[in-house]
Structures are given as C-alpha cells and as structure tokens.
Amino acid sequence: MRREVVRSLVIASIITGLLAVLIVAGSRRLSHFDAALVGYTFATLFAAFALAYRYSMWLQRPPTALYWNRGWQVFLRPRHVLQNLRLLGRRLLSVIVFNRFIWRRDRARGAAHWLIMWGCILAALITFPLVFGWVHFETVPGDFSTYRVFVFGFSAFAFPIDSVRGHFIFHALVWSSFMVIAGVMVAMHRRMSDRDALALQQFGEDFVPLILLFSVSVTGLMLVVSYEWMYGYGYDFLSLVHAVTVIVTLLWLPFGKFFHILQRPAQIGAAFYRDLGRRSTQAHCARCGEAFASEMQVNDLIQIERELGFNYDTPEGKAEHYQWTCPRCRRLLPALAQGRLWMNARQQTAGADDIDYTI
Numbered sequence: 001m002r003r004e005v006v007r008s009l010v011i012a013s014i015i016t017g018l019l020a021v022l023i024v025a026g027s028r029r030l031s032h033f034d035a036a037l038v039g040y041t042f043a044t045l046f047a048a049f050a051l052a053y054r055y056s057m058w059l060q061r062p063p064t065a066l067y068w069n070r071g072w073q074v075f076l077r078p079r080h081v082l083q084n085l086r087l088l089g090r091r092l093l094s095v096i097v098f099n100r101f102i103w104r105r106d107r108a109r110g111a112a113h114w115l116i117m118w119g120c121i122l123a124a125l126i127t128f129p130l131v132f133g134w135v136h137f138e139t140v141p142g143d144f145s146t147y148r149v150f151v152f153g154f155s156a157f158a159f160p161i162d163s164v165r166g167h168f169i170f171h172a173l174v175w176s177s178f179m180v181i182a183g184v185m186v187a188m189h190r191r192m193s194d195r196d197a198l199a200l201q202q203f204g205e206d207f208v209p210l211i212l213l214f215s216v217s218v219t220g221l222m223l224v225v226s227y228e229w230m231y232g233y234g235y236d237f238l239s240l241v242h243a244v245t246v247i248v249t250l251l252w253l254p255f256g257k258f259f260h261i262l263q264r265p266a267q268i269g270a271a272f273y274r275d276l277g278r279r280s281t282q283a284h285c286a287r288c289g290e291a292f293a294s295e296m297q298v299n300d301l302i303q304i305e306r307e308l309g310f311n312y313d314t315p316e317g318k319a320e321h322y323q324w325t326c327p328r329c330r331r332l333l334p335a336l337a338q339g340r341l342w343m344n345a346r347q348q349t350a351g352a353d354d355i356d357y358t359i
Helices: 003-026 035-059 062-075 078-097 107-132 164-170 172-193 195-200 203-229 235-255 257-266 268-279 295-307 327-353
Strands: 135-140 143-151 154-160 282-284 291-294
Touching (some): 003 107, 035 107, 062 078, 062 295, 078 268, 107 172, 107 203, 172 195, 268 291
16 A cells, blocks of 8 residues: 555554543543444444545645645744734634635625534534533433533533523524524525536536435424423434434545544644745736746646646746746646647748649
8 A cells, every 4th residue: 555545554453442431431431422423423433434544635635735734834923923823713704604715706605604603513512412422411410400520520600401501402403403504505506506506516426425415404304303301202214314414414524524623723824925925025927927836836836737647837938947937827828839830831832832832
C-alpha cells in the first residue's frame, strides 16, 4: 500500500479507538449505555473511521497539504497572532455561524443551508451524547416530578418535568426536525425550479442527501406523535424505520456531499493565506507587467504542478513558467497563437502562388 494510505488507516484507527474509549469511559463502563442503541453506535464508529480516513487522504493531496501548512504558518506568525485570532472569530461567525457567503449567492439557497445546518447541529449535540451514554436522566430521590441531568456520570442540573425548560429539553429534537424539514423543502423547491441547479445537479450528490435528511426527520417526528398522541401505536415499527434511516445516513456520510461539512472549517485558512498574499511582494505579469497575485502564491502553484507531474515551463518565452502570466494575458495567448499560425499559413500560400509552374 502507498504511504499515504497506511498513514490514513493508522490515523483513522486511532481516532475510532479513542471514540470507543470515550464511549466506554463516558458511560461509566457502559452502565449508562442503552443496548437498544448499539446499532447507532457501531454506525457512528464506522462513520468516524471513514471520515478520518478520507480527511487524512484529502489533507495529504499536494494542493491541500501545501495550503493547509501555509495556512497554519500564516496564522501562527508571532507578530500577527492577536490580529489573526480576532479575524478568526469574525470569520467563524460570518462563514460558519451565519453562512453569509451562501446568502450572498442566493437567499433561498442561504435559507436552506442555514436551516439544515443548524437543525443537524442541534440534533447531533443531543443525539450523540445520549446514544453514547454521556448524558442520562434520573428522577430526584423522593421527587418524581423532577429530573436530574448527568453528564459523564456527574450531576449537572435538575429541572421540573412539567416546566418550560423541561418542555424544550424533551422536545429539542422536534424543533431540530422542523428546521431540517423546512430547509429540505426550500432546497427541493430550488433544485426543481432554478435553471442553474437543474443544469448541474446530480441525483446521488444533490437529492440523496436531502432525501436522507427528510427521512430521518419525518420518522423521528412520527415517533413523537406515536408515544405522545397515539398511546404508542406502531411505535416498534416506527422505531425500526427510524433506526434504518439514521444508520444509512451515518454510513453514507463519509462518501457523499456531507463530507464538505469537515472541509469548510479547514478552508478558513485560505483566507489567512490571501491576507498574507496581499501584504507580501506581488507578482507582475511577464507579458503586460501588471500585478496579478502574490509571488508566494505563484511559487506555490508552480511547486504543486511539478509535484503532480505537470510541466508548464516556458524557457523560450518571455516568462520562465506559464504561471508568471496574468489571467488576462492567458486568455489572450490562444488567440495570438492562432493568429500567428493563420498569418504563417497565409504567407506560405502567398509564396506558393508566386511560383511559376510553366515550362
């Protein structure tokens, strides 16, 4: 096996092992672990292994590795650490919390993404600790109307079951399901009506994630309806269907479009890379002399291309490498080359017409 594959397998195994240890330790040696949820647990462990493996492989690709290392080098520069920390906070709010970069593209797209993202985050923050046994509830001794919350086996807080606080705690997954369903509906409407989306979308990449999220949310709501309003009618069947949808979603998570959830935070480093590029020496086009990028970025692109086996050196031209030409001139070069070929062809044709073929 290739070195990067072995390294990714080792990293994925370590992360999966640590998660398994945390499950055992956090549930106090499985004393608070619900055996009925073992299917969710093993699906989560598989997803953790596959996500860690794919993420490690992604970080070892030459372009990603270079920009990942450059991003950390830029962020940890002693002279700019405080400034970078402030910028990091602002960018986390803008990019991760509010998704402003998506709202600027399209309001419907931004609304769908924001509702789905925060609905899933809320559900994950509730579901995974409960499944792993990290959080459990017990009635207060002598007071059956009050629940006490235990986190990793330690008492955290208590609340009356019939209080507003208790209502929101017990129905938090309901609100997250409503958010996901609303986001899925907006996304589906956009994908079935927007011409740009219709031209580019694929069933496996664009519709399957929405169908899975919708299935998980709807079956979860049906469980609530069953035990609160229908006296548990059909609860066993609904719980099985819900378990299947959740497990399929977890197993599919590392291989589909949801993988970008992990990629997006890492891409914040590219913003710090651009900041340093604007402050550093600029590269000037070898043809027109205009500044178009930082010298650091151009040199990094040349290094990546050579690592990938691409050779765009132009020793006979004005530039030593194709990357030292600005984007505008790159667009002009094919037209100039075609014009030169056309002129050469005309000159050859004109020269042939001047020849006297008579005897």
